[in-house]
Amino acid sequence: MLESLKEATLEANLEIVRRGLVLYTFGNASGISRDEGLVVIKPSGVDYDRLKPEHMVVTDLEGAIVEGELRPSSDLKTHLALYKAFEEIGAVVHTHSENATAWAQAGREIPALGTTHADYFHGPVPCTRELTDDEIEGDYVLNTGTAIIDRFAGIDPLAVPAVLVAGHAPFAWGRDPHEASHNAVVLEAVAKMAFMTVMLNAQCGVSKTLLDRHYFRKHGARATYGQEKLI
Amino acid sequence: MLESLKEATLEANLEIVRRGLVLYTFGNASGISRDEGLVVIKPSGVDYDRLKPEHMVVTDLEGAIVEGELRPSSDLKTHLALYKAFEEIGAVVHTHSENATAWAQAGREIPALGTTHADYFHGPVPCTRELTDDEIEGDYVLNTGTAIIDRFAGIDPLAVPAVLVAGHAPFAWGRDPHEASHNAVVLEAVAKMAFMTVMLNAQCGVSKTLLDRHYFRKHGARATYGQEKLI
Amino acid sequence: MLESLKEATLEANLEIVRRGLVLYTFGNASGISRDEGLVVIKPSGVDYDRLKPEHMVVTDLEGAIVEGELRPSSDLKTHLALYKAFEEIGAVVHTHSENATAWAQAGREIPALGTTHADYFHGPVPCTRELTDDEIEGDYVLNTGTAIIDRFAGIDPLAVPAVLVAGHAPFAWGRDPHEASHNAVVLEAVAKMAFMTVMLNAQCGVSKTLLDRHYFRKHGARATYGQEKLI
Amino acid sequence: MLESLKEATLEANLEIVRRGLVLYTFGNASGISRDEGLVVIKPSGVDYDRLKPEHMVVTDLEGAIVEGELRPSSDLKTHLALYKAFEEIGAVVHTHSENATAWAQAGREIPALGTTHADYFHGPVPCTRELTDDEIEGDYVLNTGTAIIDRFAGIDPLAVPAVLVAGHAPFAWGRDPHEASHNAVVLEAVAKMAFMTVMLNAQCGVSKTLLDRHYFRKHGARATYGQEKLI
Numbered sequence: 001m002l003e004s005l006k007e008a009t010l011e012a013n014l015e016i017v018r019r020g021l022v023l024y025t026f027g028n029a030s031g032i033s034r035d036e037g038l039v040v041i042k043p044s045g046v047d048y049d050r051l052k053p054e055h056m057v058v059t060d061l062e063g064a065i066v067e068g069e070l071r072p073s074s075d076l077k078t079h080l081a082l083y084k085a086f087e088e089i090g091a092v093v094h095t096h097s098e099n100a101t102a103w104a105q106a107g108r109e110i111p112a113l114g115t116t117h118a119d120y121f122h123g124p125v126p127c128t129r130e131l132t133d134d135e136i137e138g139d140y141v142l143n144t145g146t147a148i149i150d151r152f153a154g155i156d157p158l159a160v161p162a163v164l165v166a167g168h169a170p171f172a173w174g175r176d177p178h179e180a181s182h183n184a185v186v187l188e189a190v191a192k193m194a195f196m197t198v199m200l201n202a203q204c205g206v207s208k209t210l211l212d213r214h215y216f217r218k219h220g221a222r223a224t225y226g227q228e229k230l231i
Numbered sequence: 232m233l234e235s236l237k238e239a240t241l242e243a244n245l246e247i248v249r250r251g252l253v254l255y256t257f258g259n260a261s262g263i264s265r266d267e268g269l270v271v272i273k274p275s276g277v278d279y280d281r282l283k284p285e286h287m288v289v290t291d292l293e294g295a296i297v298e299g300e301l302r303p304s305s306d307l308k309t310h311l312a313l314y315k316a317f318e319e320i321g322a323v324v325h326t327h328s329e330n331a332t333a334w335a336q337a338g339r340e341i342p343a344l345g346t347t348h349a350d351y352f353h354g355p356v357p358c359t360r361e362l363t364d365d366e367i368e369g370d371y372v373l374n375t376g377t378a379i380i381d382r383f384a385g386i387d388p389l390a391v392p393a394v395l396v397a398g399h400a401p402f403a404w405g406r407d408p409h410e411a412s413h414n415a416v417v418l419e420a421v422a423k424m425a426f427m428t429v430m431l432n433a434q435c436g437v438s439k440t441l442l443d444r445h446y447f448r449k450h451g452a453r454a455t456y457g458q459e460k461l462i
Numbered sequence: 463m464l465e466s467l468k469e470a471t472l473e474a475n476l477e478i479v480r481r482g483l484v485l486y487t488f489g490n491a492s493g494i495s496r497d498e499g500l501v502v503i504k505p506s507g508v509d510y511d512r513l514k515p516e517h518m519v520v521t522d523l524e525g526a527i528v529e530g531e532l533r534p535s536s537d538l539k540t541h542l543a544l545y546k547a548f549e550e551i552g553a554v555v556h557t558h559s560e561n562a563t564a565w566a567q568a569g570r571e572i573p574a575l576g577t578t579h580a581d582y583f584h585g586p587v588p589c590t591r592e593l594t595d596d597e598i599e600g601d602y603v604l605n606t607g608t609a610i611i612d613r614f615a616g617i618d619p620l621a622v623p624a625v626l627v628a629g630h631a632p633f634a635w636g637r638d639p640h641e642a643s644h645n646a647v648v649l650e651a652v653a654k655m656a657f658m659t660v661m662l663n664a665q666c667g668v669s670k671t672l673l674d675r676h677y678f679r680k681h682g683a684r685a686t687y688g689q690e691k692l693i
Numbered sequence: 694m695l696e697s698l699k700e701a702t703l704e705a706n707l708e709i710v711r712r713g714l715v716l717y718t719f720g721n722a723s724g725i726s727r728d729e730g731l732v733v734i735k736p737s738g739v740d741y742d743r744l745k746p747e748h749m750v751v752t753d754l755e756g757a758i759v760e761g762e763l764r765p766s767s768d769l770k771t772h773l774a775l776y777k778a779f780e781e782i783g784a785v786v787h788t789h790s791e792n793a794t795a796w797a798q799a800g801r802e803i804p805a806l807g808t809t810h811a812d813y814f815h816g817p818v819p820c821t822r823e824l825t826d827d828e829i830e831g832d833y834v835l836n837t838g839t840a841i842i843d844r845f846a847g848i849d850p851l852a853v854p855a856v857l858v859a860g861h862a863p864f865a866w867g868r869d870p871h872e873a874s875h876n877a878v879v880l881e882a883v884a885k886m887a888f889m890t891v892m893l894n895a896q897c898g899v900s901k902t903l904l905d906r907h908y909f910r911k912h913g914a915r916a917t918y919g920q921e922k923l924i
Contacts, residue, residue: 023651024644026578074679096578098651102658105576114336115399116257116327136675168577182255189254189329195658196333196426213367217305345798346861347719347789413717420716420791427795427888444829448767485882486875488809536910558809560882564889567807598906630808657889 001067002040005031005177006053009040012093012177017048019185021097028073031091031177032083037061041079043070074141081145082173086157089173091180096169099191103127104164110190113197117190118214120183122159125190126151130166144168159215162187232298233271236262236408237284240271243324243408248279250416252328259304262322262408263314268292272310274301305372312376313404317388320404322411327400330422334358335395341421344428348421349445351414353390356421357382361397375399390450393418463529464502467493467639468515471502474555474639479510481647483559490535493553493639494545499523503541505532536603543607544635548619551635553642558631561653565589566626572652575659579652580676582645584621587652588613592628606630621681624649694760695733698724698870699746702733705786705870710741712878714790721766724784724870725776730754734772736763767834774838775866779850782866784873789862792884796820797857803883806890810883811907813876815852818883819844823859837861852912855880 012029016022025048030041040056057068061080065072073079079092103110103125110125112118117125128147135143148163148171161183162172172187174180243260247253256279261272271287288299292311296303304310310323326332334341334356341356343349348356359378366374379394379402392414393403403418405411474491478484487510492503502518519530523542527534535541541554557563565572565587572587574580579587590609597605610625610633623645624634634649636642705722709715718741723734733749750761754773758765766772772785796803796818803818805811810818821840828836841856841864854876855865865880867873 023648098655099658101576101578102655102662105655105659106662108662113398114332116332140675140679167575186254193329193333193336195662196330197336199430199661200333200337200339200426213371344860345794347794417716424791424795424798427792428798430892431795431799431801431888444833485879560886561889563807563809564886564893567886567890568893570893602906629806657893661892 002033002036002038002058003053005033005040006056008177009042009056009091010051010053012091012181013042013051014048015178015181016093016095016097016184019188021095021184021188022048023096027093027095028075028079029091029093029177029181030073030076030079031180032089034090038066039076039080039083041072041076043068044073046070075144077139077141078145078148078171081142081149082171085145085149086152086173088158088175089161089180090175091177092171092173093177093180093184094169094171095184095188097184097188097191099195100162100164100170100188101168102195103191104169105167107166109164110187110194113194115214116186116193118212119218120186120190121162122212122215122219123155125160125162125164125170125187126155127164128166159219233264233267233269233289234284236264236271237287239408240273240287240322241282241284243322243412244273244282245279246409246412247324247326247328247415250419252326252415252419253279254327258324258326258328259306259310260322260324260408260412261304261307261310262411263320265318265321269297270307270311270314272303272307274299275304277301306375308370308372309376309379309402312373312380313388313402316376316380317383317404319389319406320392320411321406322408323402323404324408324411324415325400325402326415326419328415328419328422330426331393331395331401331419332399333426334422335400336398338397340395341418341425344425346445347417347424349443350449351417351421352393353443353446353450354386356391356393356395356401356418357386358395359397390446464495464498464500464520465515467495467502468518470639471504471518471553472513472515474553474643475504475513476510477640477643478555478557478559478646481650483557483646483650484510485558489555489557490537490541491553491555491639491643492535492538492541493642494551496549496552500528501538501542501545503534503538505530506535508532537606539601539603540607540610540633543604543611544619544633547607547611548614548635550620550637551623551642552637553639554633554635555639555642555646556631556633557646557650559646559650559653561657562624562626562632562650563630564657565653566631567629569628571626572649572656575656577676578648578655580674581680582648582652583624584674584677584681585617587622587624587626587632587649588617589626590628621677695726695729695731695751696746698726698733699749701870702735702749702784703744703746705784705874706735706744707741708871708874709786709788709790709877712881714788714877714881715741716789720786720788720790721768721772722784722786722870722874723766723769723772724873725782727780727783731759732769732773732776734765734769736761737766739763768837770832770834771838771841771864774835774842775864778838778842779845779866781851781868782854782873783868784870785864785866786870786873786877787862787864788877788881790877790881790884792888793855793857793863793881794861795888796884797862798860800859802857803880803887806887808907809879809886811905812911813879813883814855815905815908815912816848818853818855818857818863818880819848820857821859852908 009031016027025045028042032039039059043055043057057072058066075094082092109127128151161174164170172184174183240262247258256276259273261270263270270290274286274288288303289297306325313323340358359382392405395401403415405414471493478489487507490504492501494501501521505517505519519534520528537556544554571589590613623636626632634646636645702724709720718738721735725732732752736748736750750765751759768787775785802820821844854867857863865877867876
């Protein structure tokens with residue numbers, strides 16, 4: 001079942017490895033079939049170079065395993081929470097890529113400092129609040145998803161397809177696994193350049209006009225995002 | 232037509248990939264035949280590993296497509312503006328290479344801090360002003376070229392064969408595609424070393440005498456640049 | 463003798479090379495058979511690409527060579543001191559990996575700034591005091607071990623499986639050679655991200671609750687570490 | 694003639710490329726036969742991947758070409774000056790490696806911050822004064838050598854086998870081409886770690902005792918360096 005989604009999800013998992021975003025097994029990608037309400041996700045703790053499409057785990061939106069003999073990624077509940085809240089997205093990628101993680105550890109959003117950023121993210125890449133002790137002691141992985149969703153109140157998740165979880169690492173997403181992994185890779189490059197830019201003491205970011213121009217150059221008719229509030 | 236120029240332009244496009252200046256499709260190189268008034272440029276959004284000489288797009292200096300079935304790079308108008316204004320140059324390369332882009336995002340010129348710089352750039356690598364809102368809303372790609380040309384008033388473009396576009400990324404050029412891609416690669420190395428040098432709190436750059444000495448060691452008779460004003 | 467331990471120890475030595483932690487011969491890994499009281503360690507100054515299991519040197523806990531024609535790593539006495547003091551560990555890895563070494567040279571512990579850290583290290587990665595002149599003039603390699611052991615008073619070495627030796631470089635360890643080299647590799651990634659995080663002026667580290675949560679997610683029953691004092 | 698020296702010198706040239714110290718043709722290595730008073734050096738501007746032993750240029754100590762059809766490296770006179778002044782050395786390597794060059798551009802010596810440094814360099818890696826305008830306008834390459842030699846008054850060149858030329862880049866040397874290229878590679882690693890250490894605001898370097906201990910562990914009888922003044 002879901003053969004093409006399994007292949008696309010595997011490919012997204014391999015892309016983040018090829019691009020240097022993953023050390024050992026620190027990362028995972030999933031994809032969703034909206035029609036069937038099923039999610040395909042990387043199994044937990046399996047070496048990337050042995051991964052095949054048939055190793056992918058299929059679950060429903062509540063996390064019940066529908067197919068697969070391996071345990072799903074331990075971050076499954078975060079993925080599911082994002083699929084439920086962000087109905088337009090078709091795939092989620094989580095990594096501990098070095099530069100984006102440094103920003104997450106610093107608890108700072110990545111400001112929109114240039115057109116590389118603006119081509120992909122229509123505004124800063126937000127950083128969540130820190131989880132409370134109760135949230136950490138409780139259903140931690142689910143609560144991570146909740147903190148992300150809270151942070152995106154008023155933000156179109158397809159206009160800003162990534163987030164930093166404070167003290168943790170980034171999540172990225174997209175309409176399909178290819179786009180989600182692509183966004184994760186670009187996020188890491190943007191995070192690296194933003195780090196150097198901040199070090200060079202940039203006084204100000206890219207102007208709002210330039211941000212809009214670059215973003216809408218790649219992202220279709222202006223009307224599509226007309227109702228969005230940029231923060 | 233223009234077979235050797237197509238091959239040289241393709242090679243320049245591949246060189247910036249090999250040297251790590253390009254993520255995905257973020258970059259483009261073009262070359263010009265001054266005799267025929269025709270420009271050869273990379274097509275837009277095609278993967279570098281599938282590029283062949285016959286994919287190159289040929290346009291005239293107004294951007295009309297003379298040969299080629301693919302759309303030219305979306306930065307074509309910037310390239311054309313540079314060819315018109317800088318009559319000595321034969322090729323243009325645009326990348327989002329990380330270190331040079333960090334300087335561009337910071338809105339800072341790269342100072343001449345050492346002989347690696349001076350061997351290629353006779354003075355700082357300038358940074359443009361930011362574009363106005365009207366320029367961004369208008370013919371943005373053309374206006375990017377205009378901002379570069381404005382910034383080079385009084386600067387010989389072959390003596391300083393690169394620029395940083397504020398909030399965007401670098402452009403480099405040269406007498407031919409080989410030289411332009413070579414300059415783009417050296418610019419990235421110079422930008423990286425300058426970043427570290429500035430971090431080490433260098434108090435002052437290379438002396439004017441040393442700058443001249445290194446530059447003119449590689450760049451022919453002094454008279455060639457005698458009328459130039461260094462800023 | 464000890465064939466499987468030799469192979470595992472060789473593999474740990476090769477893993478730190480593959481992951482970029484080693485320049486030339488700057489590094490060494492050892493493993494211990496607790497039953498036999500024998501240690502297997504890399505020979506001194508042999509190129510990694512020529513290392514074979516039979517090159518491994520076998521010593522007793524006092525450093526007497528039991529098997530092997532080559533001289534053991536010059537850091538042997540530090541390894542032996544750690545095996546004697548930390549009875550739970552089964553392998554030790556020493557590198558001069560760039561980022562962890564920068565922290566060691568700065569004489570600063572690596573604070574727990576995120577969950578990548580917390581997944582492996584239950585608290586900061588400590589930095590030893592500097593050795594005294596007498597310690598340096600005396601049995602320097604042994605005294606390095608002593609300084610590490612002093613620093614771990616009150617710390618469970620399996621809960622914090624690495625240390626920075628001030629002005630020198632890191633040591634990591636684990637239950638077996640695979641785990642020890644894995645910890646050394648993760649330490650280097652954590653050190654790199656912590657460097658960038660500190661540069662971004664992080665005001666505070668990961669919360670104690672989040673630290674516990676991540677650590678105990680990977681490290682078994684809470685009771686195991688119940689008696690531990692976190693510092 | 695000098696076949697084995699040509700091969701060793703070629704190998705040193707290739708080693709600095711393999712280790713990432715060289716961009717394009719920015720670097721050169723030479724070796725000397727003290728018995729014959731002849732120097733073997735890389736030809737100028739030849740791609741490294743086409744270099745063969747027979748391309749090496751042989752000159753006398755005054756720079757007259759004794760064998761070879763290609764022009765020698767443009768830095769030849771600096772190499773010759775070092776051979777004349779430092780009688781113990783057998784090879785010289787010059788690169789523009791990124792981290793060491795950043796220190797040179799900053800005009801700062803690399804302090805002895807750890808044992809990796811102390812294993813190779815018995816004290817800071819010095820930085821020359823800047824050349825005067827007259828020196829730059831005059832016999833610049835020779836005067837670069839003079840500035841290095843001036844800086845080493847009171848320093849044993851084999852105890853500190855590298856220098857930073859202010860506003861330019863490093864030179865390293867050793868008893869033979871293998872050792873010289875090895876020192877250049879270690880210098881780059883030491884420069885990188887020192888950069889990060891300084892960024893982490895290290896308050897103080899490695900102690901004199903530790904420096905001595907590490908240095909003399911690798912470099913033979915103390916008496917060898919007994920007459921040396923460390924600065």
